[in-house]
Amino acid sequence: MSVYSELAGMQGVIAAGEYAYRGDRYNYKGQLSDEMARMASIMCRATTMGTHMQVGILCANSENCPFDPAHGWVVRGPEFTVCVVANVFCFLRNEAGLLNRVMKHMQDRLADVEEMV
Numbered sequence: 286m287s288v289y290s291e292l293a294g295m296q297g298v299i300a301a302g303e304y305a306y307r308g309d310r311y312n313y314k315g316q317l318s319d320e321m322a323r324m325a326s327i328m329c330r331a332t333t334m335g336t337h338m339q340v341g342i343l344c345a346n347s348e349n350c351p352f353d354p355a356h357g358w359v360v361r362g363p364e365f366t367v368c369v370v371a372n373v374f375c376f377l378r379n380e381a382g383l384l385n386r387v388m389k390h391m392q393d394r395l396a397d398v399e400e401m402v
Contacts, residue, residue, distance in 0.1 A: 288394045290314055292375045295390070297383040299365060299376040304330050306372060306400075315376070329367070329374040332358060337400075354400070357391070359384070371398040 292301035293314035300315025304326035311326035336358045344350030357370035366384055368375050370391040377383055 287312070288373050288391070289375075291394070292373070292387060292390065295377075295383075295387065297378045297380045298387065299378060300325075301373065301375040302326060303373045306330070317376070325367075325374060325376070329369050330372075332360075333369055333372075333400075356400075359388070371395045371400055 287303070289301040289303050289312065292298055298315065300313055300317040300322065302311055302313030302315075302322055302325065304311040308327065308330050311322060313322040313326070317325060336355050340350075340352045340355040344353045357368065359366060359368040361379065361384075364379060366377050366379055368377070368384070368388060368391065370388075373391060373395060375387055375391065377387055
């Protein structure tokens with residue numbers, strides 16, 4: 286079973302998916318329309334690329350930079366949160382403890398994935 290399928294099956298997860306680093310493909314499961322999932326994959330890919338650029342800037346003049354390499358990002362809104370590790374995204378409700386469970390699952394399953402950004 287794919288990581289995004291496992292995430293989509295977790296209580297409180299709205300949707301989860303994966304995107305190609307080239308930006309031309311995506312897969313998802315959950316409560317998103319195809320168009321919303323397409324837009325989510327584009328947004329997640331673009332934000333991941335921006336995150337890696339910012340880490341490069343932060344670490345440009347630093348030895349042993351604690352941010353390099355970046356392994357993901359999280360954005361929390363008033364009703365739900367988006368998190369990305371490697372090329373897997375997850376939209377989840379803001380419920381107590383859920384983000385910790387989702388991030389642990391993502392980190393456990395994606396710890397060895399080398400990002401192709």
